[in-house]
Amino acid sequence: MIIPFKIKFTVTIYLLIIVAVIMPQVSSAQRFSHPTNEGRGNVKQSASAQQNHPAASPATTGRGNVRQSAPAPQSRPAASPTFNRSEAQPPSRSINGGSQNFGNRNVNRSTTVNATPRPVEPKRTNAPVIENPRAKEHRSTTVRENVNVYHSSNIQSHPYSYHPYHPSSWGASWHPIGFIAVTLARDAFIFSLANRQYYYNEGVYYQPISGGYTVVSAPVGAVVGSLPDGYETVQVGDDYFYYYGGTFYIGLDQGYQVVDAPTGAIVMDIPDGATQQNINGEIYLFYNNTYYEPVSFNGQDAYQVVQVN
Amino acid sequence: MNKKLFLIIFICGFTTHIKAQSSTIDTVAVSILDNMSAMIGDLTSCSVTVNANYDVHNQELGLVKRSNESQVFLQGPDKLLIRSEGDKGDRDFYYADNILTYYSPTRNHFAKIETLPTTVGMIDTVSKQYGILFPAADFLYPGFVDDILADAKNLIYLGITKVGGKDCFHIAGTTSDKTFQFWISDDAFSLPAKLVIVYTKKDLNPQYEAVYSDWKINPVFPDALFKFNVPPNAMKIKFVPVSKRK
Numbered sequence: 001m002i003i004p005f006k007i008k009f010t011v012t013i014y015l016l017i018i019v020a021v022i023m024p025q026v027s028s029a030q031r032f033s034h035p036t037n038e039g040r041g042n043v044k045q046s047a048s049a050q051q052n053h054p055a056a057s058p059a060t061t062g063r064g065n066v067r068q069s070a071p072a073p074q075s076r077p078a079a080s081p082t083f084n085r086s087e088a089q090p091p092s093r094s095i096n097g098g099s100q101n102f103g104n105r106n107v108n109r110s111t112t113v114n115a116t117p118r119p120v121e122p123k124r125t126n127a128p129v130i131e132n133p134r135a136k137e138h139r140s141t142t143v144r145e146n147v148n149v150y151h152s153s154n155i156q157s158h159p160y161s162y163h164p165y166h167p168s169s170w171g172a173s174w175h176p177i178g179f180i181a182v183t184l185a186r187d188a189f190i191f192s193l194a195n196r197q198y199y200y201n202e203g204v205y206y207q208p209i210s211g212g213y214t215v216v217s218a219p220v221g222a223v224v225g226s227l228p229d230g231y232e233t234v235q236v237g238d239d240y241f242y243y244y245g246g247t248f249y250i251g252l253d254q255g256y257q258v259v260d261a262p263t264g265a266i267v268m269d270i271p272d273g274a275t276q277q278n279i280n281g282e283i284y285l286f287y288n289n290t291y292y293e294p295v296s297f298n299g300q301d302a303y304q305v306v307q308v309n
Numbered sequence: 310m311n312k313k314l315f316l317i318i319f320i321c322g323f324t325t326h327i328k329a330q331s332s333t334i335d336t337v338a339v340s341i342l343d344n345m346s347a348m349i350g351d352l353t354s355c356s357v358t359v360n361a362n363y364d365v366h367n368q369e370l371g372l373v374k375r376s377n378e379s380q381v382f383l384q385g386p387d388k389l390l391i392r393s394e395g396d397k398g399d400r401d402f403y404y405a406d407n408i409l410t411y412y413s414p415t416r417n418h419f420a421k422i423e424t425l426p427t428t429v430g431m432i433d434t435v436s437k438q439y440g441i442l443f444p445a446a447d448f449l450y451p452g453f454v455d456d457i458l459a460d461a462k463n464l465i466y467l468g469i470t471k472v473g474g475k476d477c478f479h480i481a482g483t484t485s486d487k488t489f490q491f492w493i494s495d496d497a498f499s500l501p502a503k504l505v506i507v508y509t510k511k512d513l514n515p516q517y518e519a520v521y522s523d524w525k526i527n528p529v530f531p532d533a534l535f536k537f538n539v540p541p542n543a544m545k546i547k548f549v550p551v552s553k554r555k
Binding site: 224 | 343344346347349350351352353354355383384385386427428429432433436442443446447449450451452453454455456457459460469476478489495496497498506517524525526
C-alpha cells in the first residue's frame with residue numbers, strides 16, 4: 001500500500017511530539033539521574049532548618065537498636081564510634097537532611113518470584129503475643145556419668161557450689177528462646193546470616209514462622225549495632241566479653257558480634273529454658289549448647305562456663 | 310476519513326506499545342535500599358574509603374582501566390572533604406561555608422567556587438555545571454531510592470554474596486542506558502559496600518566499579534579538617550564550566 005507523503009509527514013510530526021512528551025525531565029548530576037532532587041538543589045536551606053520527614057514506613061525502617069548509656073569497659077577504645085539513635089542530633093545535622101524516599105512502593109509492575117526466601121514483613125499492629133509454650137515444661141534432669149568437665153586452663157576455676165536454678169529475665173522486651181510473638185516492634189531490623197533471615201530487637205533474635213515470629217538463639221557471627229541496657233561486661237583472662245540475655249558478644253568498631261560462650265566466663269544470670277544435667281553426680285545447667293557450672297563468686301550465686309566431653 | 314482513521318490507529322498502537330513494556334521491581338531489593346538510605350539519612354557524620362576503577366576510552370587501545378582511591382569525610386549537612394590519589398594525580402576537595410575548593414597537591418594549584426549551602430546541593434550543582442563526579446555521591450541523595458525507581462526498568466535482589474569477606478545483599482538493575490549492581494552490607498548498618506555500573510549506550514560498554522570500605526559512623530571531626538588553607542606558592546586557577554569546554 002502506498003502511503004501518501006502528506007500522511008508520512010503528519011505521522012512524523014506526531015511521533016516527534018510524542019517522543020518529546022514522554023522523554024523524562026531528569027537531572028543527570030552523578031552516575032545516576034536524580035529527578036527527585038530537581039528544584040531542591042537550588043533552594044537555599046538554613047543549616048538549622050528542621051527537615052520534614054514522614055514517619056518511618058515499614059519499607060524504610062530496619063535499623064539497629066538504640067544504644068543505651070552504659071559505661072564502656074576499659075578495654076574498648078574510648079573513641080569507638082557508635083550509632084546512637086535516641087541521642088542522635090536533630091535531623092537538620094544529618095549529612096543529607098535525612099532520607100526522603102516518598103515514592104509509591106506498590107508500583108504497577110510485575111514482581112518476579114525470587115528463589116531466595118523472602119522475609120515476612122513485620123506486622124505493625126498491637127495484637128497480643130503468645131506466651132512461651134515451653135514456660136511450664138517440666139524440667140527433667142539428664143544423668144551423665146564418666147564425663148570430663150574442662151575449665152579454662154588460664155582462667156581461675158571456681159569450685160563447684162550448687163544453688164537452685166532461678167531463670168532470669170532482662171525486662172519486658174526480652175523473651176527466652178521459643179517464645180512466639182505475633183508482631184515485632186517497629187525498631188526490629190532484619191539481617192541474614194548463613195542464608196537465614198533473622199530479626200533483632202532489644203537483644204532478642206527472631207525468625208519468622210507461620211503466623212508470627214519465634215525467638216531463636218543468637219546466631220554466632222551476627223553483628224549488631226548496640227546492646228540494650230543491662231548488659232554485663234565479662235572478663236575472661238585478658239579478654240572482655242559482653243553478656244546479655246544468655247548471649248555472649250565481643251566488641252567491634254561497628255558494634256557487637258555474637259560469639260560462642262567463652263570457657264571460664266562467669267555470669268550471674270541464665271535465661272529461662274536451661275536444662276539440668278547430672279554430670280558425675282553434680283548438677284550442671286545446659287543452655288544454648290553451653291554448660292554452666294554452679295559456683296560461688298564473690299559470695300554470690302553464679303555460673304561458670306565449662307566444657308563437657 | 311480513511312487517512313484520519315489510519316493515523317488514529319497508528320498513534321494508539323504506538324502508545325500502547327510504550328505502555329506494554331513491562332519492568333520487574335523486586336520489593337525485597339527496594340526494602341534493602343530503603344534501609345540503606347534511611348541509615349545514611351540518619352548519619353550526622355561519616356567517613357569512608359572509596360576504591361574506584363573506571364574505563365576510559367583510548368583511540369588506539371579501546372578501553373583503558375584507570376583507578377583512584379578516595380577518602381571521603383562528611384560532617385553535618387554542609388561539610389565535606391575528599392582526598393583522592395590515583396591516575397589523575399592527587400586531588401582534594403574541601404567544602405565548608407558555601408565554598409568548594411579544589412586543590413591539586415601534585416601541581417600545587419587550587420580553585421574556589423561559591424556554591425549552595427548544603428553538601429548535596431553543592432554536589433548536584435557542581436557536577437552539572439563542571440562535570441565533577443564525587444565518589445559515593447549518588448548514595449547521599451535523600452531521594453536516592455525514588456530516583457532509582459524512577460529510572461529502573463528492572464531491580465532485582467540476587468541474594469547474599471561476599472565483598473571483602475563480608476556478607477552483602479546483592480542487587481542488580483537496568484535503566485535505558487546502563488546496568489548497575491549494588492552490594493549493601495548485611496549487618497546492622499546496611500551501608501554500601503560496592504557499586505558496578507556498565508554503560509550500555511556508550512562505545513565498548515565502559516564500566517565503573519567502586520568498593521566502599523572502612524566506614525566510620527558518626528565520628529566527631531574537627532571543623533578545621535574541612536577548611537582549606539592556601540599552601541605557599543600555590544597558584545589559583547578557575548573551574549571551567551562544562552558548557553564552555555571545547
